Amino acid sequence: MINTFANTGTDFEDLIAYEFFKNFALSxxxxxxxxxxxxxxGNLTMPALYLIGKGLTGFIAAFPIMKMINKYGFRSGLYTSYLFLLPAxxxxxxxxxxxxxxxxxxxLYSIGAALHVESMNLEFVEDSSREEREVEAAHLMSIPNIGxxxxxxxxxMASAFGGFQTMLAVAFVSIAISVIPAGSITVKKETADLRWRSLLNREYLKFSPIFVSRGVQAYASVAIFS
Structure with a gap:
């Protein structure tokens, strides 16, 4: 990440730095x-409404966002995510x-987060090499997971000492900082033929239990923590 801010990092290092700051804020x-x-x-209905609204928005918008990123390139998704996350x-x-x-x-948060995740996944596929993909995947998961x-x-800690406004300010600054490595990533665009029926392909459906379980786990952890 030091190389990134000196503008000498590789695209993969820039992606890791971007992921670190963005994951820090989003978590x-x-x-x-x-x-x-x-x-x-003071009402449990409101946070429940927020989580339901966020989940439904992400579910409905996932495929259109994928189509947009596929058409205009991953950086369009990275930059557009800021237009949703920062106003949120x-x-x-x-x-x-x-x-x-x-x-x-x-x-806003759900759209921004979806743009972030799907753009990051596309950039990783395009920027990683087949030979080193397993090692690079480990790096991409490990360092950003620290964030x-x-x-x-x-x-x-920020909420305890300075209130929720301080916490929101810290998250805002972290997302703003992530613009720096995001802007350093080389623009690349490879389009694919994405259709609704491709979502029902057996090759992809076999992974659905994994993603469903991860989604349930994520929402359960937020609900328990809250």
Whole structure:
């Protein structure tokens, strides 16, 4: 990551740095936005509505986002994600989380997170080599996962000492910093023929239990932590 900020890093190093800062912020927001909503409203219905809205938005938008990234390239997804994530933070920072604000934040956050994840996956496939893909996958998972681990810890400390606004400010700055390595990644675009029926291909369906279980685990962890 040092090389990245000196503009001498490789695309893969830039991707790892981008993932680190983005995961740091998203793991923090993923845990503490529902807690913030409950703290402000005193009503469990509102954080539940936020999680349901976020989940439905991600489910509906996943394939159209994939089509967009496939057409315009991974960087379009990386940059567009900021147009959703940063306004989501600003809304929850400045406004009280009523039903409309809660649903708007859920929509913006879900779209931004989906753009981030799908763009990152495409960039990794294009930027990694077949021979070193297993090792590079380990690096991509390990270092950014440190950010994912530190996010809730730092978020909890920031909330305890400075309140939720301080936590949101830390997340905002981390996402803003991730723009630097994202902008250093070389633009590459390889398109594929994506169709709805491809989602029902047996080759991909066999992985569905894994992804469903990961989704259930993620939402359960947020609910328990909250």
């Amino acid at each position: 923090m927001l993923g845990i503490f936005i529902p807690i913030l909503i409950y703290s402000e409203t 933070i600003l809304l929850i920072y400045f406004l009280n989380p009523g039903i409309y604000v809660t649903l708007t934040v859920a929509f 994912r681990l530190l996010g809730p810890v730092v978020g909890g």
